[in-house]
Amino acid sequence: MGQAERTGPDAASLTGVxxxxxxxxxxxxxxxxxxxxxxAGEDGLLVVDTCATESRTRRFLGALARTTGxxxxxxxxxxxxxxHAYGNSLLPDSAVLIGQTAMREGLAHDPILDSCPPFWSPPPEWGAVTRRLPSVVLERELTVHTxxxxxxxxxxxxxxxxxxxxVAWLPEERVLFTGDLLFHGLTPLVFMGSLEGxxxxxxxxxxxxPEHVVPGHGPLLGAAALDAVLGAHERYYRFVLEGARAGIAEGMGPLENARALDLGEFADWADAERIVLNxxxxxxxxxxxxxxxxxxxGDAVAWNGGPLPTTL
Ligand SMILES: [Zn+2]
Known part of the structure; x- marks a missing residue:
């Protein structure tokens, strides 16, 4: 690529919120x-999520170390x-890793890291990451003072x-890290969760x-944009539920149901094939x-006409 401009995850940057x-x-x-x-507190960092691969996580942790010391x-x-979690194993051994009880269970039984099925193209290059589970779990809430x-x-x-x-919420600074409860500008994904939830x-x-929102995917957003983004999520989730009700009434399976739906205003969102999963x-x-x-x-790949596009 030589002098080519960095794109994709290579263009990631640490932004001061x-x-x-x-x-x-x-x-x-x-x-x-x-x-x-x-x-960042005076006595150290609380990191919110890691990345999928070794190289991305090292870049993230390196930028944090250089910027904050x-x-x-x-x-x-x-x-x-x-x-959000495969890079956990690259955190220092001394760091205390926290997650919700069901999150810990889910990562413990995650099947993808050990043998990634051929659903994505190019296949992710994990590098030297291994499954590292939280050592401290919460049910409803836990406060960290740093x-x-x-x-x-x-x-x-x-x-x-x-x-x-x-979510990680800073009440003084009014910053909210939402994880994947929000996808900003991309198709939301709830196939391992619940539409109603x-x-x-x-x-x-x-x-x-919040005044500042860090979504799980996509650009940061401020208070002014939040209502519109929440409203778009609501319309999408209702569209999926209504589409499913109609499809079930006609005896369709999810793939046939997806093929029969017109995505309308949601067609422009990246990762549209998530309609099948949802x-x-x-x-x-x-x-x-x-x-x-x-x-x-497998059905999402069929709808898409090939593996789901990702990026190295
Ligand atoms: Zn995610």
Whole structure:
């Protein structure tokens, strides 16, 4: 690539959200390309999420060390997904890793890191990351005090994006790290969670009344943009639920249901094929049937006409 401009996760940068609070935003936020962040206190850093691969996580932790000069004392995972948690193993051994109980269970049984199924192209290059689970778990909330800063780790009380979602909330600075309860400008994903719960979580997020929001994927947003982004999520989740109800009534399976739907205003969002995965979850929720994650991913690949596009 020579002098070519950096793109994708290579163009990630550490952004100061407010003094001492950082977001690591990785363009363009697609599959496996997450946001992370950190809160600096006088006595060390609380890291919010790691990244999917060794190289991305090393870049993130390197930028934090250069910018702050502080050691990582704590880290929290906003949920169990590998894009936010596989890099945990590159945190210092002395760092205390925190997650919700169900998040810890989910990562413990994550099947993808050991043998990634061929659902993505190019296949992610994990590098030297291994599964590292939280050593401290919370159920509903836990507060970390780091050098005069207060960081509240909060679970909504129900399954939304996943069963073990946690947001990191700084009440003084009014900064909210939402994890994947928000995808900014990309198609939301709830196939391992709940449509009803994801809908409920939007009001819960809004009630924090944050001034600065770090979404799980996509660009940062401020208070002025939050309502519109929450509203778009709400419309999408309702669209999936209504589409699923209609499809079930006509005896369709999730893939056929997805093919029959016109995505309308959501067609422009990246990772549109998530409609198939979200419909799998909606069908399971509405019919009470179980859901096969691997079959759902296979259907998403079929809808897409090939593996789901990601980036190295
Ligand atoms: Zn994610």
């Amino acid at each position: 407010v003094d001492g609070v950082y977001a690591w935003v990785q363009p363009d936020g697609t599959w496996w390309v997450n946001n992370a962040g950190a809160v 502080l050691p990582v004392r704590w880290a929290v995972n906003t949920h169990q997904h590998g894009d 050098g005069g800063r207060r960081v509240e780790l909060r679970h909504p009380g129900y399954t939304a994006h996943t069963p073990g979602d946690v 994801a809908l409920r979580s939007l009001d819960w997020l809004s009630a924090f009344a 419909l799998h979850r909606a069908h399971a929720e509405l019919t009470g049937a179980g859901m096969d994650l691997m079959a759902a991913l």
